[in-house]
Amino acid sequence: MKKIFTLFFALTTLYFVSFGQVDVDNGGFENWTSFSGYEDPTGWDSPNFEAAYASSFVVSKSTDAYEGTFSVKLESKTVIMFVVPGVIVNGDFSYNISAGTADVSGGDPYTQRPEKLTGWYKYTPASGDSCTIVAGLMKRIDGITRDTVGSAVFSAKTAVSTWTYFEVPFDYNSLDNPDSILIAATSTDYTNAMAGSTLYLDKLQLAGGTVGVQDVFEMLDASVYPNPAANDLYIDLKSGQDARVKIINVIGKEVIKKEIEIGIRTKIDISKLPQGVYFIEVESSTEKFTQKIIKN
Template sequence: MKKIFTIFFVFCLVSALNAQTLPNASFENWQEFSFPSYMQPEFWSTPNPFTSQATVLVVTRSEEAYSGTYSARLETKDLANGLFQAPGLLTLATFNVNLTTFEYAFGNGLPLQEKVLSFTGMYKYEGAQDDSASVAIYCYKKDGDAYDTIGMGHAFLHDATNWTLFEVNMNYLNDHQPDTFNVIIMSSGIASLNPGSVMFVDSLSVNTNVGVIDLDMPKLVVNCYPNPANDQVTFEVALPSADRVVSFYDLLGKELGNIA
């Protein structure tokens, strides 16, 4: 039966099915390094390359997983006989530490093709001396030598014996389009670093303005013609992979058709 879609009453929802939203989002893949010896989750940065020089590891692989086989275990620890403290930390950015002052800095991040609405995951936590874990997200676009911070979000996470869902919403500061996203997960708060605080993290995901998608996947282009149209419109889509579906809905949420 011939279907006629009136352009004024149709919008297109593009969804990615069974897509991994972040690289190594469930921490199943780890790299081993020697001299000094430590492990690092693939696609993620941690303080381990620096703290391992003092035979201290703040991020380790754990078999106490929410899904799959492994999770990431983060622990805040003392360094230099208690002179400094290092949090267990995970980030998608590059991570550098000044070994003299133990100050750290972040750079780059995950190339972004959509606006992030929220960041979610599963965690367990036991804070030392009323400590709390923290999760920060932000997105930006580099403009010459300057950085345009477009959105940010932050949450403190408290003790949780069982696996618990957390969600951090992105608060946008302007309507600019970002090109880079980053997340920083720490086993302590920003102001206090209490040794002995332990956090387990697993099953992370990013929600964007087009649903839950793989941020590394090329943007899906939908051509619509003629434009303007009176009573009939044609949608043309080149699907980059077999697991993506384009669905069409009316304003009441009724599905009118799809392309697979």
């Protein structure tokens, strides 16, 4: 039973390692970029460019912040004769004011699988209106088309006059890791935009979940090579802490154990191991991850 449990643990930790809370890039809206007559949060896009000809901007910097100096204010407005929604996207946003249609693309590189999207908001809706905050975890499947790995959607209809915490879980459609994340927020129901709805946002974060092993290696500045290997396996641990290495076979038996030091390439002789699949487990006092290796 112990061997079965150990094997199950190795398999379930093969590709994923837990992580804590991560800030969305400029999710605190402290950094802003100036354009002709208006500002957008750095790394975010909005309909401000399209509305600029009427000098009516739907996204603006606010000093009413939950944390730090600034938050972002989204306010749907009537521009000439059309309602323009207050929208921000951490990608590229193109809005056709007269048709009321938009094209959204891009996003930030991202390879983790978080449990939830969190943040702080205040909201004043026009009668019957609602705001929405959505995060999509995307993966490019053919160089052009992107598939949705998972998504999280938060929506509110009632007025909230003080900073209020929200969290919403990610719903996953795939076991894949994404390659990017696309986040959008709107102050009004996009299908029936109403002028006057105002949404304040601050401190957007991604919490809990897992990260792919390759990403953990990159974050720790570590590498294991070659893989597959026939005689010698090398481990470079360039940052973090000294660690212990175990090699475990497919029935959960530890076959090799060794200490490794930061900054020193460690060689592990695997020449006497039978050919097959093994798991290399690297553990320090604060971190632990497992990777599959092939012995030729």
